Amino acid sequence: MKKVGFIGLGNMGLPMSTGLINAGYHVVGYDLNEEAARSFKKAGGEIAASIAQVAENSELILTSLPSVKAVEEVFLGEEGLVNNVKPEQPLIDTSTVSPDLNVEIAKVCRENSLDFLAAPVSGGVIGAVNQTLTVMVGGPKQIYEQVLPVFQVLGENIFHVDEQIDSGTTVKLINNLLIGFYTAGVSEALQLANKKNLDLDELFSMLNVSYGQSRIYERNYNSFIAKENYNPGFSLKLLRKDLEFAMELADENQLDLPISKSLLALYRTVEREGYGDQDMAVLYEQVKKQSNKKEATQ
Secondary structure (H helix, E strand, C coil), X not given: CCEEEEXXXXXXXXXXXXXXXXXXXXXXXXXCCHHHHHHHHHCCCEECCCHHHHHHCCCEEEECCCCHHHHHHHHHCCCCCCCCCCCCCCEEECCCCCHHHHHHHHHHHHHCCCCEEECCEECHHHHHHHCCEEXXXXXXXXXXXXXXXXHHHHEEEEEEEECCCCHHHHHHHHHHHHHHHHHHHHHHHHXXXXXXXXXXXXXXXXXXXXXXXXXXXXXXXXXXXXXXXXXXXXXXXXXXXXXXXXXXXXXHCCCCCHHXXXXXXXXXXXXXXXXXXXXXXXXXXXXXXXXXXXXXHC
16 A cells, blocks of 8 residues: 555644555555645645545545544545545554544445544654654554554554454553653652752753653653743643543542642643643743742642
8 A cells, every 4th residue: 555645734634644655655645734745745745625525536545633522523424435445445543542542434435335444643743753653553453564664654653452342442552651740750859959959951861860760751851941931732732632531531440549630630720821732841841930930829
């Protein structure tokens, strides 16, 4: 399969589709954002005017979309994929949505004799650019093996989690729940260092070779906190969205996760305070602001 359709050419979709182009695939892309479409065309892709046109000119179709609403519309809408693709065209969603939506789309696809995989990715924009993503795939193994060469272009760590369609999404939500904890932990721990006038660069060097090391600490500190630049690689509002999906999954399975609930409440508060569109590492600045405010009132 050398003709790939790609719907959603945003922060993740654009570098993912560009990687496929560079690997020799003919990629037909579609996005409502004209600037994203122009960037895709400049990278060597073919722009489609509609979802139907993507379906007409591709052998398999990937999607990378920012919200539940967008995924529902692209797959299940009147002008969506289910009404436009043929049975021999596998559909692969790399978005992070609720497991329930994975199940709903898979059901509709089965009813229309269509193949569907839910394959969320981890690694952020940097991983998409460097083609080092982790891909967590749920769905029929036969279809997974058929499209595996495409996954191997997108990432370095490819996992077929289970035949159960939402299994990859469950792994992704567990992953992002941990990311939420690590991001909050780094944000609070560094305030102790600030209070004691420790050099944060030196602190990172020491903790990076200690048990306090984590990939999120490395990412958040080196790429954002140290540079005081929070242009989003993964925005705080997207992390909040994924934490909500994780909590919904816990509720559906009658699990009480009190610390996780408190964590979600924290991210909701920070988003309401206007930090949602910035990178999740900006939580450090909000915690610093709150700490300084408390000190000023004492």
